[in-house]
Amino acid sequence: MIVLKLGGSVITDKDRPETLDAPALDRAADAVAGASDDLVVVHGGGSFGHHHAAAWGVSVDSGTDDVEGALAVHGAMTTLNRVVLARLHDRGVSALPVHSLSVGARNTDGVLDLPLAAVDRMLAESFVPVLHGDVAATAGEGVTVVSGDELVARLARHLDADRVGLCSTVPGVLDGENRVVDRVSSLDDAALGESASTDVTGGMAGKVRTLLELDAPAHIFDLDGLPAFLVGETPGTVVD
Numbered sequence: 584m585i586v587l588k589l590g591g592s593v594i595t596d597k598d599r600p601e602t603l604d605a606p607a608l609d610r611a612a613d614a615v616a617g618a619s620d621d622l623v624v625v626h627g628g629g630s631f632g633h634h635h636a637a638a639w640g641v642s643v644d645s646g647t648d649d650v651e652g653a654l655a656v657h658g659a660m661t662t663l664n665r666v667v668l669a670r671l672h673d674r675g676v677s678a679l680p681v682h683s684l685s686v687g688a689r690n691t692d693g694v695l696d697l698p699l700a701a702v703d704r705m706l707a708e709s710f711v712p713v714l715h716g717d718v719a720a721t722a723g724e725g726v727t728v729v730s731g732d733e734l735v736a737r738l739a740r741h742l743d744a745d746r747v748g749l750c751s752t753v754p755g756v757l758d759g760e761n762r763v764v765d766r767v768s769s770l771d772d773a774a775l776g777e778s779a780s781t782d783v784t785g786g787m788a789g790k791v792r793t794l795l796e797l798d799a800p801a802h803i804f805d806l807d808g809l810p811a812f813l814v815g816e817t818p819g820t821v822v823d
């Protein structure tokens with residue numbers, strides 16, 4: 584079982600609101616269609632989610648109780664999700680959407696409660712569930728952002744994933760001289776930069792922190808590495 588995240592910056596032009604990077608999405612969809620294992624896909628927000636989230640002041644810890652704001656973020660993400668699904672369907676992948684807003688909730692402790700019976704059943708019936716960064720109702724905050732990375736962690740634990748992959752715009756975790764680090768086992772192992780574009784959910788350091796807490800080995804790589812990852816190879820950086 585593989586849990587794969589397609590970073591929002593990979594499949595969209597992160598600096599132009601609601602703009603797809605269509606060639607990149609096509610390459611990602613080609614690779615997913617060639618995967619040799621059971622797969623759950625999560626995609627990020629890129630220029631679809633983050634601009635709306637920033638405009639409405641919504642982040643993982645700080646929410647809005649304005650329904651217009653909630654739907655601005657969620658609607659942009661479901662629009663992107665439909666495009667991702669269509670690209671996968673074009674290649675014969677039996678992809679089905681799973682929207683966290685409909686079933687997830689963030690409790691007072693900030694932890695996301697996300698029932699996954701639908702994901703389990705879809706997998707058992709040979710579908711490929713496709714989740715996405717979203718918003719979810721949150722105690723005392725209205726709705727807050729649910730990041731794709733958070734969903735990856737939740738799915739990896741629940742499904743006891745063998746491998747986790749984050750397809751990013753960089754070829755792995757980079758050291759101070761921009762070389763890919765082969766393995767990261769602690770936050771001290773690399774000089775971790777923050778993402779430069781609008782990103783309400785935390786950059787590379789946040790990703791590595793989340794991945795270090797997982798049992799499954801996680802891999803960070805770019806689009807060039809994605810086909811190799813999906814057939815069992817180890818491009819980029821292993822975080823374990």
Ligand code: IPE
Nearest residue numbers: 591627628629632716731784
């Ligand atoms: C974005 O999810 C969620 C929203 C802003 C709604 P991610 O935080 O996982 O997206 P990327 O991959 O960084 O773009």
